[in-house]
Amino acid sequence: YLSQDKSDAITGFTGAGLDQARAEMRHLFLVLSYHRHVIGGWIASLRQRQGPQGVSVWGVLGVGVPWLIAGVVFSWVRRRSPAALTALEQRLADDERSERRASPSLQLRALRLLEAVLRPAEWLIFFGVLLRLMPATARGLLEVELLVVVVGWTLGGALIVDAINALAAGADRRVMRATDQIGHLRLRSLRLVGRVVVVFALILLLSGRLVGEGTVYHWVLSTCWVAALPLFLTLVRWWRETVFERVERIRRKSATQAWVLTNRSGWKSFFAAMLAAVQLFALGLYKTIRNWLAGFELTRRAHAYLFKRELDRLASSRASHIARPLSAQALASLSPARSSDAWVGGPLDEPIERLLRSARTGTGGIVAIVGGLGMGKSSLLARLLVDEPSSVSVSGAALCSAERRRAIFERCANGERASGAEAAAPPLILVDDAHALIRPILGGLKAFDEVLAYARTRCESSLWVFAIDGVTWPFLQRARDARPLFDQVIVLAPWTDEQIGDLLTARSSEAGFSPIFDDLIEALPAAADEIEHEEALAEKRAGYFRMIWDYSRGNPAMALAVWSASLAESGEGAVRVRALQAPHATELELLPDAALFILRAVLQIVPATPSAVAHATRLTEEQVENAFRFGQAHGYLVEENASMRVSWTWLRAVVQLLERRHLLVNP
Numbered sequence: 001y002l003s004q005d006k007s008d009a010i011t012g013f014t015g016a017g018l019d020q021a022r023a024e025m026r027h028l029f030l031v032l033s034y035h036r037h038v039i040g041g042w043i044a045s046l047r048q049r050q051g052p053q054g055v056s057v058w059g060v061l062g063v064g065v066p067w068l069i070a071g072v073v074f075s076w077v078r079r080r081s082p083a084a085l086t087a088l089e090q091r092l093a094d095d096e097r098s099e100r101r102a103s104p105s106l107q108l109r110a111l112r113l114l115e116a117v118l119r120p121a122e123w124l125i126f127f128g129v130l131l132r133l134m135p136a137t138a139r140g141l142l143e144v145e146l147l148v149v150v151v152g153w154t155l156g157g158a159l160i161v162d163a164i165n166a167l168a169a170g171a172d173r174r175v176m177r178a179t180d181q182i183g184h185l186r187l188r189s190l191r192l193v194g195r196v197v198v199v200f201a202l203i204l205l206l207s208g209r210l211v212g213e214g215t216v217y218h219w220v221l222s223t224c225w226v227a228a229l230p231l232f233l234t235l236v237r238w239w240r241e242t243v244f245e246r247v248e249r250i251r252r253k254s255a256t257q258a259w260v261l262t263n264r265s266g267w268k269s270f271f272a273a274m275l276a277a278v279q280l281f282a283l284g285l286y287k288t289i290r291n292w293l294a295g296f297e298l299t300r301r302a303h304a305y306l307f308k309r310e311l312d313r314l315a316s317s318r319a320s321h322i323a324r325p326l327s328a329q330a331l332a333s334l335s336p337a338r339s340s341d342a343w344v345g346g347p348l349d350e351p352i353e354r355l356l357r358s359a360r361t362g363t364g365g366i367v368a369i370v371g372g373l374g375m376g377k378s379s380l381l382a383r384l385l386v387d388e389p390s391s392v393s394v395s396g397a398a399l400c401s402a403e404r405r406r407a408i409f410e411r412c413a414n415g416e417r418a419s420g421a422e423a424a425a426p427p428l429i430l431v432d433d434a435h436a437l438i439r440p441i442l443g444g445l446k447a448f449d450e451v452l453a454y455a456r457t458r459c460e461s462s463l464w465v466f467a468i469d470g471v472t473w474p475f476l477q478r479a480r481d482a483r484p485l486f487d488q489v490i491v492l493a494p495w496t497d498e499q500i501g502d503l504l505t506a507r508s509s510e511a512g513f514s515p516i517f518d519d520l521i522e523a524l525p526a527a528a529d530e531i532e533h534e535e536a537l538a539e540k541r542a543g544y545f546r547m548i549w550d551y552s553r554g555n556p557a558m559a560l561a562v563w564s565a566s567l568a569e570s571g572e573g574a575v576r577v578r579a580l581q582a583p584h585a586t587e588l589e590l591l592p593d594a595a596l597f598i599l600r601a602v603l604q605i606v607p608a609t610p611s612a613v614a615h616a617t618r619l620t621e622e623q624v625e626n627a628f629r630f631g632q633a634h635g636y637l638v639e640e641n642a643s644m645r646v647s648w649t650w651l652r653a654v655v656q657l658l659e660r661r662h663l664l665v666n667p
Contacts, residue, residue: 001531004499012218013219031211035143063135074122075121086115089111089115092111116162145209149206150202154204161190165183165186174310185239185242189235189238193235204221225609233274243273247261247280260276263515300497309541311544311580314520314579327569333507333511334508334563343383344499344502347493348376348380348502349491359388359427363463365464365483366452366459366464366487366488367487367489368466370469370489370490371467374651377469378433380467388428390427391426391427391430393430396431396432396437397607399436399437399447399451425462435471438476440605494553495555495556498545504548506559506562513574514575515567518537519576519578520540520544521533548562548563558652561648562652565582566581568603586600588653588657595630596657597616598619598624598627603655610628612624631644635647
């Protein structure tokens with residue numbers, strides 16, 4: 001209620017402020033003296049035979065017995081929890097090593113973080129339980145409130161310090177070794193900073209609780225930054241030799257870093273260590289923030305867009321010496337339709353492990369694998385067949401015929417019968433291209449319903465896996481939403497930019513070449529050495545793979561198609577990478593609505609013959625054949641096995657256009 005000038009005078013470092021601070025301190029000591037007197041009287045009453053007045057023995061037992069039980073449980077858990085967490089961590093690590101994971105899973109990282117903060121977390125939980133068991137009247141006492149503030153901030157600060165130390169040490173380091181001097185120094189520094197912060201926080205909280213946010217509170221709040229200077233000097237003294245060692249390891253040193261190393265000894269060494277510490281901390285903070293932002297998909301897509309703009313600018317200002325496209329053999333090796341000899345880890349690994357686990361335990365059931373064209377449904381089923389050779393694999397197109405359907409049902413019922421052995425149900429029955437059984441016409445689900453009805457009668461010990469295209473899946477959901485079709489639906493996730501890069505690198509190696517990215521690098525400084533050239537190449541390689549990931553939406557087949565189109569052979573026979581070669585979808589925008597319906601039918605129907613497309617679109621076969629000829633002439637349709645399909649190069653543009661016109665829906 002005071003004016004600003006009077007408030008500043010009372011809470012500032014003035015004569016009035018000094019008088020107010022003295023009054024607050026007298027009030028503080030008066031409050032503490034009163035509570036000391038009350039506690040002393042209560043302790044003295046305990047010595048009397050009748051005990052303290054108003055205190056029931058049963059009330060004391062009602063609080064003391066639960067506290068005693070909580071203490072026994074806490075002691076038992078505290079002795080056994082480290083060994084239990086270590087055993088669980090070892091089991092998870094062994095499982096992930098058997099799965100050949102490239103990095104620890106989220107569960108393993110969380111468990112290792114829990115191991116690092118176990119001790120303060122246990123004490124914090126124990127203190128909270130004791131506080132909860134205390135009567136409400138006791139929790140309202142000033143002494144208890146002050147104890148809660150002090151203990152809570154102390155244990156909470158220790159928990160945060162241990163968590164930060166574990167995160168800084170890395171997820172793969174479970175226990176800090178005794179020889180790890182940097183780890184011990186880091187923990188020692190974090191504890192010093194944590195104690196200083198907790199001390200100032202307690203002073204502010206206790207002064208605000210006892211005498212209000214008055215002069216003492218504002219004095220401490222306005223001067224707490226002064227402690228940063230001695231704290232910083234102490235940390236520099238501890239880290240001085242480590243800072244000099246890290247500056248010395250920098251390959252190309254700046255003028256400032258060179259000056260720091262020339263002053264490692266003498267009276268200037270402390271100032272040099274201060275300057276180097278600030279520089280190293282700022283650089284580490286920048287890298288941490290950059291890596292954190294890179295974890296967001298929006299950031300990676302923005303980087304891919306800027307990288308493409310940079311490549312377009314570079315391509316327009318530099319004459320290319322690339323002579324011809326890739327050879328037919330190399331293009332065939334990079335084709336998305338070709339199955340690869342090497343397996344690249346990605347989003348398919350987890351569904352494969354889950355399905356194999358269900359098949360080996362004999363759980364049975366009906367599972368749908370849903371994914372867009374090129375997302376790896378056929379590769380997933382082929383991998384399952386390799387891991388479980390006794391499984392049965394059938395094609396959805398073969399099931400369309402009633403006669404072949406009966407023969408395949410017989411095979412699924414008997415499995416792979418050995419000579420003289422009884423028939424055994426196969427653990428997995430894999431139906432590839434199951435969307436071929438679905439036609440977007442009236443009565444187009446008859447064949448699918450018959451196959452699914454048979455699968456329900458044979459799924460007690462066999463796991464039926466249907467691979468369904470994401471274009472057809474929304475139609476099936478709308479047509480059969482009244483009843484659950486599948487026990488489990490697995491929607492394949494898009495690949496990450498790192499996984500797309502691994503795939504393109506592996507397929508290029510299988511094709512027998514190593515792509516050269518030199519044409520994408522801008523002119524380096526004259527003083528640049530070979531290491532800087534390799535770093536620039538690595539940066540361009542990662543940026544290019546991220547650009548392809550962004551263009552293909554994480555679809556591996558689309559990524560392979562645009563990757564093969566963006567490679568070319570030079571006159572010397574080397575394979576060089578050029579700017580992204582993607583078709584312009586302008587001419588697709590000019591297509592009439594009938595042609596767009598035909599494109600959608602080509603994506604939905606297998607096989608997409610003129611008669612089947614005409615039946616689905618209610619157009620004449622002549623109109624469909626004209627649209628097919630036009631599409632082939634412009635390259636976005638190709639004929640394969642007397643059926644029409646969208647070319648891999650144009651698939652992204654076609655799907656994007658149909659989605660924008662609301663003719664397709666993502667699964």
